[in-house]
Amino acid sequence: MDIELFVNITSRAWALPILSKLHEGIAARQAPLLAATGASRTAFSQSMDHLVKMGLVERNPGYGHPLRPEFRLTAQGIAAAAIASKIQSVPVEEGRELLRRSWTLPVLTSLYAPSHFNQIKRNLRSITDRALSQSLKAMESRQWVCRSVDQDARPPRSIYRAVNTGAVISKITAPEIRFE
Known part of the structure; x- marks a missing residue:
């Protein structure tokens, strides 16, 4: 992965936790992902929109409910999610919020x-x-x-x-x- 892409991904606080949860196999609908990450609805929505715009996550075209969308990783998103999962698996005593900072x-x-x-x-x-x-x-x-x-x-x-x-x-x- 290129450093510029990595910087862009980490510019949203909840992007890595979302990618990590998708990699772990958490149900890819909004409610389970929201509960698993612990993000606020607004922050989650902004991070998810950011990931969709970057082409790492896409709406599942086979799942048709517009109010409860289902998401899936793209090919590029799978590689990013694997890295995110490794990062999120590191035991961090009290510095988890530091990982959500942009830089x-x-x-x-x-x-x-x-x-x-x-x-x-x-x-x-x-x-x-x-x-x-x-x-x-x-x-x-x-x-x-x-x-x-x-x-x-x-x-x-x-x-x-x-x-x-x-x-x-x-x-x-x-x-x-x-x-x-």
């Missing part, structure tokens, strides 16, 4: 190897300095990312690396995502 997963993916701030930014072309900084600080406070200073460099530069839960997630996503 958490793409930043962790780019931290497959220790990186400087600008290296991360180059990997994630559409991220702003502020968004990257906030994301790194949020993950650092949860001890998913460790920041150290390279004193040998002139001027000294920060090096970020994924640790603990962040490292587990990074090891899951990094082999699946292409940075090009």
